[in-house]
Amino acid sequence: MNNKLIVVVDYGMGNLRSVTKAAEHVAPSGCHIKISQNASDITNADAIIFPGQGAAKACMQAIKEHNLNDALLQAAQSKPFLGICMGLQVLMSHSNENNGVDCLNRIEGTVEKFQSSPEAKIPHMGWNQIHQHHDHPMWHKIPQDSRFYFVHSYYVSPTNPQMIQGTTEYANLTFASCLAEGQLFAIQAHPEKSAQAGLQLFKNFMTWPIESA
Template sequence: MGTIAVVDYGMGNLRSVAKALEHVAPKGASVRITDRADDITGAERVVFPGQGAARDCMRAIDAHGLREPLLEAARSRPFFGMCMGLQVLLAHSEENGGTDCLGLFPGNVRAFPRDLHDGHGHRLKIPHMGWNTVHRTRAHPLWNGIAETACFYFVHGYHAAPEEPDVVAGTTDYGRRFCSVLADANLFACQFHPEKSSRDGLRLLKNFVEWSP
């Protein structure tokens, strides 16, 4: 197996993502944290984590010259986006007064309303932080070995709202139902943090490194 590139654009703690991938990767695989376009272009698989604000993320991507390598990888090889690495795949984010993103999928990234309530009428805190269930909307190889009731760890104040329902592979409820997983061809992206999601998060990453779309 070849290289798994973990994209480093200067935002986020990538060491925990890399360590989780190293733990589940087959023998002979190389996990490399990199901000080099050549490394991303030459990698067999690409993992695109992220955190922070959309505007800062897009500025950092462009400053590192990673826009085209990311788009090329997302269209051609096994590609895993995480958290902000899901949101910036859409066309536009409401964050920071409005930010244009990578535009791989039509749709927007929207803020959670500040007056969200649960089913008992209790006001929900924003950002959405903690464990929550992902409801699968369709089958996917990355769900193999993971129970339908599995929970994953979230930290976010904005959520993806893609225009095309066919790319939604999972939803989550937090005062409203939102898209928490996108999947299309060789791409899988989730709003939650697999590296912080215990056994099921590791299984998801293991499924990714063994996936042959």
């Protein structure tokens, strides 16, 4: 497993520096991390990290402006793909943010808003637990119910519950904080800000080839 190219997708939404630095911090030798906004780089990469910040509408617009729609969808079907925060939400069919936005539709389901209450402030901001549902290579060496750093006001609701790899409790509900299918793994929390647990997740991603071919 030498000379693996991991592309961090830059579509102008949010700062990629922290994600890149965290991945570099734990990258095994031979693993190269490149920030790119080109569809061809996504197509040629061995693995993809797909972060994202900001509103759903702006994210989808930026993806279209950079002509990344097809390359992203293809990558999310065919190679190790790590979606982070908005990079999870825009994989869904539809988000209810910004009066409704159609998203990439890689995962069937919607994105819903939390209801605030005196006990549940919005955004859901801070360290919360992720309950791991299945044994998955991405959870390797991450203790059950570890805390990750979250900042978000919307959560994903997939049609197929089989895809749920982790759940988190907030605002009187248990929401899907991690989805996975094949080589796709997407997480609502920010592993790049989640200290040891987050760094371990990046490490797992970079050593998660699952080369069946």
